[in-house]
Amino acid sequence: MSSEVLEIQLIAIVVAVACALPGVFLVLRRMAMMSDAISHAILLGIALAFFVTADLTSPLLIIAAAATGVLTVSLVELLNRTRLIREDAAIGITFPALFSVGVILIARYAGDVHLDTDTVLLGELALAPFNRFEFFGYDFGPRSLWVMAAILCINVVFIAFCYKELKLVTFDANLAATLGFSPALIHYGLMALVSVTAVGAFDAVGSILVVALMIVPPITAYLLTNRLSRMIVLSGLIGVASAVGGYWFAHYQDASIAGSMGLMTGVFFALAFLFAPNRGIVAIARRRASQRWEFAQTMLTIHLFSHEGLPEAEREAHVNHLSSHLHWEPDFAQQVVRNAERRGFVRNRAGRLDLTHQGREMAQLALVK
Amino acid sequence: MANHSDALAIEVEDLTVAYRDQPVLWDVDLNVPVGVLMAIVGPNGAGKTTLIKVILGLVRSAAGRVSIYGQSYSAQRRLVGYVPQRGSVDWDFPTSVLDVVMMGRYGALGWIRRPGSRERKLALEALEKVGMQDLAHRQISQLSGGQQQRVFLARALVQDAQIYFMDEPFQGVDATTERAIVELLQELRAAGKTLVVVHHDLQTVVDYFDWVTLLNVRRIASGPVKDVFTEKNLRLTYGGRIAFLSRSGDEPAETQIAPHVIEPEEVENGGTGIGERPIL
Numbered sequence: 258m259s260s261e262v263l264e265i266q267l268i269a270i271v272v273a274v275a276c277a278l279p280g281v282f283l284v285l286r287r288m289a290m291m292s293d294a295i296s297h298a299i300l301l302g303i304a305l306a307f308f309v310t311a312d313l314t315s316p317l318l319i320i321a322a323a324a325t326g327v328l329t330v331s332l333v334e335l336l337n338r339t340r341l342i343r344e345d346a347a348i349g350i351t352f353p354a355l356f357s358v359g360v361i362l363i364a365r366y367a368g369d370v371h372l373d374t375d376t377v378l379l380g381e382l383a384l385a386p387f388n389r390f391e392f393f394g395y396d397f398g399p400r401s402l403w404v405m406a407a408i409l410c411i412n413v414v415f416i417a418f419c420y421k422e423l424k425l426v427t428f429d430a431n432l433a434a435t436l437g438f439s440p441a442l443i444h445y446g447l448m449a450l451v452s453v454t455a456v457g458a459f460d461a462v463g464s465i466l467v468v469a470l471m472i473v474p475p476i477t478a479y480l481l482t483n484r485l486s487r488m489i490v491l492s493g494l495i496g497v498a499s500a501v502g503g504y505w506f507a508h509y510q511d512a513s514i515a516g517s518m519g520l521m522t523g524v525f526f527a528l529a530f531l532f533a534p535n536r537g538i539v540a541i542a543r544r545r546a547s548q549r550w551e552f553a554q555t556m557l558t559i560h561l562f563s564h565e566g567l568p569e570a571e572r573e574a575h576v577n578h579l580s581s582h583l584h585w586e587p588d589f590a591q592q593v594v595r596n597a598e599r600r601g602f603v604r605n606r607a608g609r610l611d612l613t614h615q616g617r618e619m620a621q622l623a624l625v626k
Numbered sequence: 627m628a629n630h631s632d633a634l635a636i637e638v639e640d641l642t643v644a645y646r647d648q649p650v651l652w653d654v655d656l657n658v659p660v661g662v663l664m665a666i667v668g669p670n671g672a673g674k675t676t677l678i679k680v681i682l683g684l685v686r687s688a689a690g691r692v693s694i695y696g697q698s699y700s701a702q703r704r705l706v707g708y709v710p711q712r713g714s715v716d717w718d719f720p721t722s723v724l725d726v727v728m729m730g731r732y733g734a735l736g737w738i739r740r741p742g743s744r745e746r747k748l749a750l751e752a753l754e755k756v757g758m759q760d761l762a763h764r765q766i767s768q769l770s771g772g773q774q775q776r777v778f779l780a781r782a783l784v785q786d787a788q789i790y791f792m793d794e795p796f797q798g799v800d801a802t803t804e805r806a807i808v809e810l811l812q813e814l815r816a817a818g819k820t821l822v823v824v825h826h827d828l829q830t831v832v833d834y835f836d837w838v839t840l841l842n843v844r845r846i847a848s849g850p851v852k853d854v855f856t857e858k859n860l861r862l863t864y865g866g867r868i869a870f871l872s873r874s875g876d877e878p879a880e881t882q883i884a885p886h887v888i889e890p891e892e893v894e895n896g897g898t899g900i901g902e903r904p905i906l
Binding site: 285421422425431437482488 | 679682683684700703706708710714715716719720721722725726729732733735737738739740741765767781
């Protein structure tokens, strides 16, 4: 692997993990779409800061972007609080307004610098290694790797130190407030973090894929676990897998790296959605099916139990009557009876069904419940 | 009934809460002595939840003053435990029963410090008190309504507070759980704690509580159940929407009213949750 190939993958991995970490809390706070709003609106902050510094590498750009992100969240909340506009609409109004001002500013006044709108939307990871971080003539690797590594560190530190507070505020903001942990402080801290991450990441993958990397790995992890700590770790791992998988997919298909990474997050989500051990579609369908069989078994034992020893038992307890009496298809009835026999609940004597001791117990148990 | 000392656990003066020009609470005065088990009752939209949320600093008041043992809530928050309505949180949150109960210790831990083995031990003890020790490691989405309520109670117990505020702890729980909760409340009172419980079922007020506040935007009455929980006060609180069924029995008639509300869906504020917005 050439150093360039390695560098691109490293950047992709760092970006993906840095995005997934705050994304976990966005997803749990039902604010997934806020990442969309923030990752677009920060363009205005970047454009304004660029006019002040005339330097695309200035750290002021990141600070301005973070401020715009927090501003976006505040504006959405302000609109929402008037109760004239619901939250989804408030998001839909706020960020295109800020974003479009940013686009106009760049197109009108910064057309000749590297801040074109295509890059903003899609990013270009393949070019990242050309922008080096040099210090006293030494080459320390790609600049964006350092920027994203720093942002990743900030995210890790914030989540490690405020893990308990983030968990409490996300689960029960009222309790957090009564215990003296300001939900607003945590909330805006998280939003600032999302903004900083978005501004760092959009350089590499563009603002649209920031959303994919922030939201999709956490949702995938949510389907796979029911512990917050594991959800965070899994989100990071899925991010890494998407980054590496996306890179090689792009390599062999000669496609956009960022686009392929986004695609990979979708593939992993689809896999989890279908095959997650407890919450996946297949697991749910299998559970439903087994519940249906289980219920049919119980129904059969109860039916036999309630007619047991009565004059009509001869007729009621016959296999052929089950389909008409219990509204079962003949095939289904046969299958239920076979299962019940196999599990020792009934004895089948030439079509006449008798409960075993075990079957009688099962019926009684079900009736008591 | 126990002798109540003269000390006041909660003092509320001239408390007014409004959503724009819609009053949610109008000039409420309330004194709660130390060591009582008090129900707050009133029709839907009477401001019961809002009242405890203002006391806890979760809702801003337009006017008035609240004190806990003579000082502001923020100075005394260590003394206060809170059991919110069960439906106020997302039970699909990826966490376990034990984890939720440990959250009750977060206040004592303060910022940054992580819960450790001591918090774990306290949480397990609290779970045992509510009969949930076997479910400590269960994912919270797998709990029944009654179990969720017990988890919330355990979480309040580990706060080891002097005053407990509980918002409808009997909402949607089965009879066994209700019985268990009542016993727990009475144990806490016996241990000298003060309990304020938003309550819906008028029929059980006499059996469960020794103190009651009748609320309908204004404070209608507040005091010992035997003095205050009268037909007259209930009519003032619920208007005409109440029927009184005399319980047959050998006890004196005046304390044996078993009222129930006829039109519980009536909402005074013309909306759900109005004025109960948390400060965020």
